[in-house]
Amino acid sequence: MAMERILIVEDDDSWMDFCATILEPMGFAVDRAQNRMQALKRLEGVPYDIVLTDLCLPAAEDGKAVVLGTKSRHPGTDVILMTATPSLDTAIAILKDGAYDYIVKPFTPDYLQTVLNRCLEKRRSQQELSVEKALREEVQAAYSQLRKVERLKEAFLSRISHELNTPLAEALMAMTLLDGHLPKEGRGRSQLKMAVQAVERLRDIVRDLLDFVDLHKEDLTLKAEPISIPQLVGEVAEAEKRLLEPKGLRVSLKFPPDLPSVPGDPELLKRALRQLFLNAIHFNKPGGQIELSAKEWENWIFVHVKDEGEGVPNEHKDEIFDSFYQLADFMTRTVGGLGLGLAITKKIVEAHGGSISVDSAPGQGSDFKVCLPKQKTK
Ligand SMILES: Nc1ncnc2c1ncn2[C@@H]1O[C@H](COP(=O)(O)OP(=O)(O)O)[C@@H](O)[C@H]1O
Ligand SMILES: [Mg+2]
Structure with a gap:
């Protein structure tokens, strides 16, 4: 499986190291930024899966700027805020700006792992859903294309069979008239018989086509x-x-x-x-x-x-x-x-x-x- 990329934004070196030593063994590819400017610069590159950012860097506006900066560039990236208790209300308010979750400092390694695992799980099920949605859309597009071709085929069959039907009926009528003018015996009559049989066979084929088209109309109504x-x-x-x-x-x-x-x-x-x-x-x-x-x-x-x-x-x-x-x-x-x-x-x-x-x-x-x-x- 591809390594998930995470950006830790933290101005306190010991918290930065603490987070990195927990996240690296979890399989994350970890990048670091020490302030808002560095974070926004990193966000210009390949999107991260998760941004784990301190709220006060050193001011809460910096944390909020990282959240907004992330979401505006890469809406698919999840942002998790780290906050100390006095800034909890601000952190909760920032959830409205698109942060996924917050975590209150100080926290244990277990707790950080739990929050990140929950986020990863959500991301995976979102991915599965979007793959499923894309597949469904593909199937729907293929189906409507097929219906279009099907309708074209029906229109084509209907058109040619109607076009063929009339001259065939006329040919048969002319042959019936001719029949009355020919002597009872002789080659002319047997040739006419062959011609009638051939035209009748053609007429049967056209009739099958017409029946087939008729029966496939969506508004087929039956008597009872x-x-x-x-x-x-x-x-x-x-x-x-x-x-x-x-x-x-x-x-x-x-x-x-x-x-x-x-x-x-x-x-x-x-x-x-x-x-x-x-x-x-x-x-x-x-x-x-x-x-x-x-x-x-x-x-x-x-x-x-x-x-x-x-x-x-x-x-x-x-x-x-x-x-x-x-x-x-x-x-x-x-x-x-x-x-x-x-x-x-x-x-x-x-x-x-x-x-x-x-x-x-x-x-x-x-x-x-x-x-x-x-x-x-x-
Ligand atoms: N009574 C039958 N005995 C043997 N084969 C048959 C019989 N009815 C149909 N079939 C087979 O099924 C095929 C399809 O029949 P059908 O749909 O009536 O088409 P068509 O008669 O135009 O060929 C036939 O071409 C033939 O191979
Ligand atoms: Mg048949």
Whole structure:
């Protein structure tokens, strides 16, 4: 630990020596000044940790001048006054000028040590506090910087996705019109089909971006309507059924009769389940099965989306729910979007007070399980 520096200001040589012989063994680097002028000169240099000054040097004004001189130059330095009983009132008055403590002469070595140790302890805890404060300020500054970058990112994503959305919708509309003008068979039609599929894939990616931005707005509001899960899941499967045929996939729906409803936002929950359904299509094996089911357990409704694809390795079961996280390399993959689907689903499910997880063994398919609070009965 660095040696603490102390300045003893004392015009009486025997008191000066007495103090120095106590302070040096305590580990202080001791400097001496015999009067106010010498003291003020020393104070021009590197700050002391503590100034131990006699009050009357020879007049009380000299002691006061040392206190004021110290505090004005180095507010962090602590001043301890040594005073004889007749000047005690003056010493106490000088505490108001910034002296830390006083000690009444004559004193024992033990007493001087106690007063100085107390002062050192106070200084150390002050230092710890100021380090803690500096750290806290640093963390706060980093956090607000991060929030700024985060907001910029959101604004950027929002802007580009809106800018992309309109031309994509226009392209799809033009393709629909073109479809009406083309002969029923022929190369033109198959090329148009390819173009439509590519634009639809782009539109899905932009839609994920828009959803992602929407869901991260601070004022996300949720409806709480009673929702029939079998009906909602049925609608999701119906809307995307055209994607099943190219891979020869089959879908089975399994719901118990009288499944209680779930309070929620139908539009958002549909988006959440759609992502799971799309993944079950994209990551399934050709000719595979997709099972959509739900069951009731205590106060919860569990919705399962099960496929027969490669599955999710154990070590990625949590990360796949992070935004932009994908198992396959984005550049080489042929299916899926930007890696936002599961992050979107998780956000929506959690906003409903639910949770999501996946059960999977490699090569055995995946079973995504969404748990939602069921509607309370009155
Ligand atoms: N049913 C599934 N089977 C296997 N892997 C899956 C399945 N669903 C998701 N994944 C993995 O999790 C990743 C993240 O999924 P998601 O967030 O929907 O993003 P995306 O579909 O855009 O890649 C996928 O890229 C894939 O690696
Ligand atoms: Mg996906």
